[in-house]
Amino acid sequence: MLATLSLLMGFASISTDLYLPALPAMAATLHANAGAVELTISGYLIGFSLGQLLWGPISDRHGRRLPIAIGLVLFIAGSAGCALSTTAPMLIGWRALQAVGACASVVLARAMVRDLYTGHRAAQMMSTLMTVMAIAPLLGPSVGSLILHVASWRAIFWALVAVGFATLAALYALPETLPPERRNHAPLSRAMAGYAELLTHRRIIGYAGAGGFFYGGTFAYIAGSPFAYITYHHVSPQFYGVLFGAGILGIMLTNQINSRLVMRLGSDRLMRTGTLCAALAGIVLAIDSWTDWGGLMGLVIPLFAFAAATGLVVANSIAGALGAFPKRAGAVSALVGSIQYGTGILGSALVGLFADGTPWPMGCVIALMGLGSALCAMRLVPDTIVSTAEVTSAGS
Structure with a gap:
């Protein structure tokens, strides 16, 4: 189950x-041009963000496994379409379909964790899963560069088709975690309207904002780093995979630290620490990218620090939101994920729209997103635990 859940949660990275x-x-x-190709990431994030709003209430009503299976079929179709694309707009469209399918696996894997665990234990398990799933982005750029070395970029998307089929086969070994008696049988129209009600809770906005702004910075990093490293600093695609993988090692390390300390220090405190570290790293990165101070290492070091903060921010923000509204885990997971990836759209799109051939747009966007994440964590997540009455009201 751990391996399958990790694979499902890793679909966004894969x-x-x-x-x-x-x-x-x-x-x-x-x-x-570079900006148009970077918008393939934004197109993916649009599908990923909006798709989650659909899969969350569907899974609360029909269980987790069937929506995941349907999503995997869409992912396979979208990946094949990407491989056959002949223009950038066509590729962006197929990436959006690919994302609608992929997001079912991610959002429902998070909900399955909440089905099985509660409180700090859920945050601990989320960190463990994220450590395991970090293998995907650690190996992803390296594997992609190897495929690119022996074949065209289209072969990368055919490899994703194979991954989709393999995951679909593995899904049969995963048990259903939401039994019929615990399902929400309200009409989907009412479930969709419930998103507006959830957004009236300051705690949800705080957790979603902290994770969302951080995702905006993360996808600015994803969109801008290939051109900052390969085009601007003339590193090889293979060495780019090494540099990107170093950041993933940092994520794995902080996820392990988080899983060991969360019971003792609490998930909210660790989340705030992570957002402050991300904001500081973003400011340093913006200065380095504007002045070109430090050259390549002036980008590598603050980007490593920003990426490493993932282990303290993401798992704790997701677990905090899910813990506040346990009876609506699918919908809450979808809403938080949609906000996170929606902000990711903004981050990657800004890098693409303001691309000028230098790392400056990437550094500026990451700094702003890091500051936004820290402000949400510090100002909107209350120190006191949400009251029983509020949880009961929100879950009903």
Whole structure:
């Protein structure tokens, strides 16, 4: 179960990180500029963000396994479409469909964790899963660069088709975690309207904002780093995979630290610490990218620090939101995930729209997103635990 849940949660990383080293090659083949190709990440995030709002209430009503299976079929179709694309707009469209399918696996894997665990234990398990799933982005750019070395970038998307089929087969070994008696049988129209009600809770906004702004910075990093490293600093696609993988090692380390300390220090305190570290790293990165101080290492070191903060921010923000509204885990997971990836759309799109051939747009966006994450964690997440009455009211 741990392996399958980790694979499901890793779909967002698998779908993007594998083809990052190929972005410059794709731009050349499709006769598109860097900004247009970077928008394939934004197109993916649009599908990923909006799709979660659909899968969350569907899973609360029909269980977790069936929506995941349907999502995997859509992921396979979208990946094949990407491989056959001949223009950048076509690729962006197929990436959006790919994302709608992939997000079912991610959002429902989080809900399955909440079905099985509660409180700080849920945050601990989320950190453990994220450590395991970090293998995907750790290996993704390296594997993608190897595929690119022996074949075209289209082969990367055919590899994703194979991953989709393999995951669909593995799904049969995963038990249903939401039994019929615990399902929400309210009409889907009412469940969708419930998102507005959830957004009236300051705690949800705080957790979603902390994770969302952080995701905005993360996807600015994903969109901008291939061109900052490969095009601007002339590193090879293979060495780019090594540099990107170093950040993933940092994420794995902080996830382990989080899982060991969360019972003792609490998830909210660790989340606030992570957002402050991310904000500081973003400010340093913006200064370095503007002045070119430190050259390549002036980017590598603060980007490593920003990426490493993932282990303290993401798992704790998700577990905090899910813990406040346990009876609506699917909907809450979908809403928080949609906000996170929606902000990721903004981060990656800003890097693409303001691309000027230098790392400055990436550094500026990451700094702003890091500051936004810290402000949400410090100002909107209360120190006191949400009251029983509020949880009961929200869960009913």
